[in-house]
Amino acid sequence: xxxTPNLVRxxxxxxxxxxxxxxxxxxxxxxxxxxxxxxxxQYEGRAEGYTYAREGHPNADVLAAMIDRMEGAEGxxxxxxxxxxxxxxxxxxxxxxxxxxxxxQLYGRSLRLLRDDLxxxxxxxxxxxxxxxxxxxxxxxxxxxxxxxxxxxxPTLRVADMEGIARLCRDRGVLLAVDxxxxxxxxxxxxxxxxxxxIHSVTKLLAGHSDATxxxxxxxxxxxxxAIRTLAVTMGFTPSPFDCWLAERGLYSFPLRYDRAEExxxxxxxxxxxxxxxxxxLYPLRPDHPDHNRAAGLLGDRGGNMVSFEIAGGRAxxxxxxxxAPQIAFAPTLGDIGTTLSHPASSSHRGLTPEARAAxxxxxxxxxxxVGVEDIELLRRDFATAIAAAVD
Ligand SMILES: *Cc1c(COP(=O)(O)O)cnc(C)c1O
Numbered sequence: 510x511x512x513t514p515n516l517v518r519x520x521x522x523x524x525x526x527x528x529x530x531x532x533x534x535x536x537x538x539x540x541x542x543x544x545x546x547x548x549x550x551q552y553e554g555r556a557e558g559y560t561y562a563r564e565g566h567p568n569a570d571v572l573a574a575m576i577d578r579m580e581g582a583e584g585x586x587x588x589x590x591x592x593x594x595x596x597x598x599x600x601x602x603x604x605x606x607x608x609x610x611x612x613x614q615l616y617g618r619s620l621r622l623l624r625d626d627l628x629x630x631x632x633x634x635x636x637x638x639x640x641x642x643x644x645x646x647x648x649x650x651x652x653x654x655x656x657x658x659x660x661x662x663x664p665t666l667r668v669a670d671m672e673g674i675a676r677l678c679r680d681r682g683v684l685l686a687v688d689x690x691x692x693x694x695x696x697x698x699x700x701x702x703x704x705x706x707x708i709h710s711v712t713k714l715l716a717g718h719s720d721a722t723x724x725x726x727x728x729x730x731x732x733x734x735x736a737i738r739t740l741a742v743t744m745g746f747t748p749s750p751f752d753c754w755l756a757e758r759g760l761y762s763f764p765l766r767y768d769r770a771e772e773x774x775x776x777x778x779x780x781x782x783x784x785x786x787x788x789x790x791l792y793p794l795r796p797d798h799p800d801h802n803r804a805a806g807l808l809g810d811r812g813g814n815m816v817s818f819e820i821a822g823g824r825a826x827x828x829x830x831x832x833x834a835p836q837i838a839f840a841p842t843l844g845d846i847g848t849t850l851s852h853p854a855s856s857s858h859r860g861l862t863p864e865a866r867a868a869x870x871x872x873x874x875x876x877x878x879x880v881g882v883e884d885i886e887l888l889r890r891d892f893a894t895a896i897a898a899a900v901d
Contacts, residue, residue, distance in 0.1 A: 510873050511842050514684060517585055520770065521714075522725075522769055525785065529786060530533065530871065531730050532568070532571055532748050532754060532757055532886075533715050534754045535566060535567045535568055535750055535860070536750050536751065537622075538561065538562045539558055539560075539562070539563065540558065540561070541558045542558075542560075546748075548560070554836065558656060560678050562747065562750070563742060563824040564742050564885065565625065565742075567750075568749050568750040568751075568753035568754050568757070569586075569587040569747075569750070569753045570587075571753070571757055572587055572669045572711075572723075572725075572753045572757045572760070573585040573586060573587050573689055573725065574859055575757065575760055576709065576711070576725050576727075576760070577727060577870075579694040579695075580589070580689070580694045580698060580699070580700060580707050580727060581694075581698060581701060582700060582707060582727035582729075582736075583699045583727070583734075584726070584727065584731070585725055585726065585727035586650060586726050586727070586734075586737065586741060586838075587711070587724070587725055587753055588723070588724040588725070588741055588746040588747070588748055589722065589746050589747055589752075590712065590722045590724050590726070590746075591616075591649070591688075591690060591708070591709065591710025591711065591712055591713070591722075591723070591724040592618050592622075592710075592724065592726050593741070593746035594686065594708045594709065594710070594724030594725055594726040594746075595618075595619050595622065595646070595657075595708055595876070596622060596725070596738050596746070596855070597724075597726055597741040597744070597746055598657075598686050598706055598708060598726055598728075598737060599623075599627060599632070599655070599657070600623065600630075600656075600740050600744070601720040601733075601736045601737035601738075601739070601740035601741070602631050602655055602659070602684060602686075602706070602728075602733060602736065602737065603627075603654050603655060604629065604631075604632075605631030605632060606631060606632075606652060607632050607633070607652055607653075607654035607655070607656065607673070608627055608632070608633045608634065608635070608650045608653045608654065608851055609623060609627060609632060609634045609635075609653070609684070610613060610635050610637055610645060610648045610653055610655075610656045610657070610683075611623045611634060611635075611636050611637075611657045612636070612637070612638075612639035612657065612658040612659055612662065612669060613636040613637060613638055613656070613819070614639075614659075614662035614663065614667065614753045615657065615658075615659055615662075615688070616659065616663060616688065616690075616710075617735065617857050617860070619657065619688065620636070623636065623657070624636075626861050630791050633650075633652075634657075635648045635650075636648075636712075638703050639658045639659075639662075639669035639670065639674060640667050640668065640669055640679055640800060641670065642670045642673025642674050642676070642707050642802075644678050645673075645677060647684065648656045649677070650787045651661075651682050652856065653681070654683065654684060654686040654687055655683060655685075655706075656674065656677075656684070656685050656686065657680055657681055657686045657687075657688065658671075658674060658685075658686075658688070658721055659687070659689075660686060660687065660689065660691065660692040660696075660697050660699075660779065660807070661692055661813060661815070661859065662814075663691065663815075663843075663853075663864050663877070664717060664765060664817050664851070664853045664858075664871065664875070664877035665791060665817060665855065665869060665870055665871070666791045666792065666793055666798070666805060666813075666815055666816075666817055667796050667800055668797065668800035668803050668804045671687075671697075671702055671703075671805065671807055672749060672807070674704070675702055675703030676703070676706065676707075678703070679703060681754055684702070684705045684706060684733070684878075685699075685703060685704045685706070686705065686706035686707075686708060686842070687699035687704040687707055687708065688704070688708045688710075689707050689709055689710070690708075690709050690714070690814060690844075691815060691843075692808070692813060693715065693763075693767060694813075695713050695764060695768075695811065696767075696771075696811040696813055697807065697810055697811070700723055700727075700729060700742030704727045704732070705728060705730065706727070706733070707724065707727050708724075708725070708726050708730070708739075708819060709724060709725040710723075710724055710795055711723035711725050711756050712724070712842075712844070712890070713842070713843050713844030714749055714763065714765045714766075714770075714814070714843070714844035714881075715753065715756065715759070715760055715763055715769060715844075716756035716759040716760065716844075717759040717760075717762070717763060717766055717844060717845065717846050718755070718814045718845065718846055718900070719760050719842060719844075719845045720792075721751075721752040721754065721755040721756045721759070722752060724746075724890075725749075725750050726741075730814050735819055748892075766797075768783075768812035770880050770881055770882050771811065771812060771813060771884050772885075773790065773814070773848075773880045773881070773882065773883070773888060774792065774812065774814045774815065774816050774878075775807070775812055776812065776879055776881035776885050776889075776890050777795060777878070777885065777892065778788050778790050778791075778792035778795055778816045778818075779795070780888075780889050780892065780893075781816065781818050782795070782818075783897070784892070784893060784896050784897070785896075785897075785900065785901070786820055786821065786822075786896060786897075786900025787818055787820055787896060787900075788818075788819040788820060788821055788829070788874070789818065790816065790818045791817040791818065791830055792806060792812055792815075792816050792817075793812045793813065794808070794810065794812035802806045805847040806855045813834065813845065814843075814844075814879060814881075814895075815877065815878070815879055815880070816878045816880060817875065817876065817877045817878070818875075818876055818879075819870075819872060819874050819875045819876070820874040820876075820880070820896060820899055820900055821900065822872045822874055822899060822900060823872075823874060824854075826852075826873075826899040826900060827852055827855075827873055827874055827899070829898050829899040829901075830876065830895050830898065830899035831850060831895075832860055832895060832898075833899065834850065834891050834892070834894065834895035835896040836891060837849065837850050837891055837895075838850070839851070839852070840885050841857060842855035842879070843877075843879035844879060845856075845879065845881060846881050846882055847881040847882075847883065848878060848879065848880050848881040848883060848888060849878075849881070849893075850876055850877070850878055850879075851876070851877045851878075851879070852875070852876055852877075853856075853865070853866075853875060853877060854866060854871055854872070854873050854875060854897055858871050880894075
């Protein structure tokens with residue numbers, strides 16, 4: 510019998526005088542050290558290096574550094590999802606007895622965290638309308654530790670009074686955390702406008718291809734940053750190296766994708782507004798948007814890639830619409846390179862009563878479009894066909 514080669518002993522990585530141009534994927538969970546002294550040096554911060562992937566790995570750090578540059582941040586952290594980032598902020602920054610104020614139209618799972626989970630852990634929460642800084646002020650309590658808002662709400666695309674809220678938080682010594690997923694650092698930069706913490710669902714526009722689930726969080730204060738990181742590492746909110754690598758690859762084209770999608774969105778909004786049977790169109794830069802003046806002041810000409818619209822005819826018309834546009838993925842997400850269509854009444858807002866939905870203006874004929882980078886003529890045609898089929 511010939512000797513079986515000892516396959517368990519790892520084969521060394523081939524030497525190369527040249528370096529790869531693309532970022533390598535590093536899936537290793539563990540890292541070997543020379544000695545206990547060498548490990549001490551690493552744990553005590555005297556030597557750089559990785560020890561165990563839950564504590565950090567190169568693919569996460571490369572990606573975080575890229576988003577840091579876009580956000581004007583330092584020491585950002587990647588997490589396994591956008592919700593892991595939101596959770597890391599709330600549990601890392603708050604303790605039992607604290608109070609948190611959230612925007613009343615936050616992302617659905619963020620709302621759920623504030624309504625159901627934080628109170629269970631002894632952290633009180635309130636929701637208030639972020640388009641009205643006085644309503645936010647009225648919700649503050651002496652023990653309020655943090656305010657969490659999104660700049661542009663889902664799916665009604667209301668624009669928060671970010672200047673008023675930042676002033677309020679500064680005056681009252683409350684941390685301001687901004688979920689910048691919808692606006693992206695290309696549309697608005699929270700740190701340049703008084704935020705203490707920036708959060709992203711990288712799953713969406715930044716990664717951009719609907720194939721990686723990731724989050725990002727950065728805090729301005731180094732102590733707060735360390736507290737959030739420690740919480741995330743302890744709770745295991747770690748991202749996968751492969752997802753980080755995919756998102757890094759996606760991020761290289763983010764500015765091109767975003768600019769094109771945004772230009773398409775502005776044109777598609779105007780096109781849809783002119784189609785028969787359309788009751789209303791929501792796009793922040795359109796003059797008929799309820800927050801048009803604030804949007805122009807805050808976002809300039811960066812209206813983003815999201816458009817919402819409403820048709821008459823209830824659920825039957827909504828079914829006809831999505832069926833008449835099979836090329837446009839009917840899927841409850843946003844930020845993909847291609848245009849996607851979602852129907853909040855049957856997805857993100859299905860947990861609300863019809864009355865609560867009506868109060869937000871979300872009827873059975875309400876759709877949200879995440880506009881992609883397709884040829885605008887193609888999009889015009891698809892939506893004209895789909896809306897005509899729905900309202901006939
Ligand atoms: C999708 C989303 C999240 C959650 O992100 P996941 O990556 O799905 O966990 C949080 N905030 C906003 C605004 C989102 O759109």
